[in-house]
Amino acid sequence: MSLKGKKIILGITGSIAAYKAAFLTRTLIKAGAEVQVLMTSAAAAFIQPLTLSTLSKRPVHIDMFSDDGWNNHVELGLWADAMVIAPATATTLSKMASGLSDNILLATYLSAKCPVFFAPAMDLDMWVHPSTKSNLSTLASYGNHYIPVGSGELASGLSGDGRMAEPEDIADHLQCFFQKDLPLSGKKVMVTAGPTYEALDPVRFLGNRSSGKMGIAIAEEAAELGAEVHLVLGPTHLTAHHSNITTHKITSAADMFEACKKVFSNVDISILAAAVADFRPAQIASDKIKKGDKGLEVTFERTTDIAATLGLEKKEHQVNVGFALETANESQNAQRKLEKKNFDFIVLNSLNDKGAGFQVDTNKVSFFFRGNKRQNFELKSKKLVAKDILAAAITVLKDKTSA
16 A cells, blocks of 8 residues: 555544554554644544654644644645545534534535545444434535444443444555546556576576566566555565555566466556566586586576567567666567567667666666667666666556547
8 A cells, every 4th residue: 555645634533443543643644644733622532642743754733823833724724735634523524514613623624625535433322313314415515535333332331333344444545546547557567577597407506697676576566656556576675665566576587487477468567667578598407517627517507588479479458578787789579579479669778878777766768669769868777777768668558548
């Protein structure tokens, strides 16, 4: 799950469910959000403001005025990307519906320019009362977002509806809201990254210098754009950090091919950024090869050409993006690879360019499209290169699906 960069006001009211606010604050922070906590005075009787200020790393506002001066509810309402009131008691729901403003939480609610979410918490009899249902309807008519209550044992000992949604459910609700307008929302993306290791004997292998940085950056950018991402990742100490990413760890080219086959038919975009071995030892020694007086001769065989095989299986609506790392005849090799492997476009980078290639945080690339179209870029961070690649892939996908 990711709420990276989102500014969220968390409003806490006087319910026993306020204890969940600590878990909710922590969940939002871990998802990358900035959290500003507002509390009613009644809420402070259920959970200590110090706990929430420690978790959020921000002072908790309870009163309109504090030792630091006026807590400006208008500025808070402009600052936030979302306001979440959890738990929202029957009293607070009623005041929100009526437009009453007798504390900083309600004043901020009335000033908020951002989407407002509320997660009710109350006993069963209060929850089913007609006035509560009327307030819910009124708040919905104002454009507020209701986070459904759960069902189970309540603080009174009764069992039924009225439990505040769990912190993870509230965070998921927010994530879904923010993702719905993202360009890759509802799309699936496969990214290959890193090297492959081809075994020579039980302790030795043939590999390459790829770190996986470029592919991981692409996977994380695709996830930020709303995609469900399958990252097929070769041996590396690096990991991808996003809840939308499912990582399939592999070792050899054969492993990567099998992992790609399992997901390829269901994805919309495939970006093959891995440095896959073209050859592997024809025979793997069962024991460690000992050093002798004579040299070592190894017979190699071709590995499966993953890109070419997937290119043959590609459906009309699918977008395949390849990579070409070259040291000579860069443009000719990239153009030939584009056609041979049925890519929609190919990303060329040359080891002759300073700051490009393996084990670094930057890259300098050119895109080769069908129809002899080329787009050149300056040296950039791999994160920014990933943005360029996804932007081009989205454009191609739109052209295909709108045709």
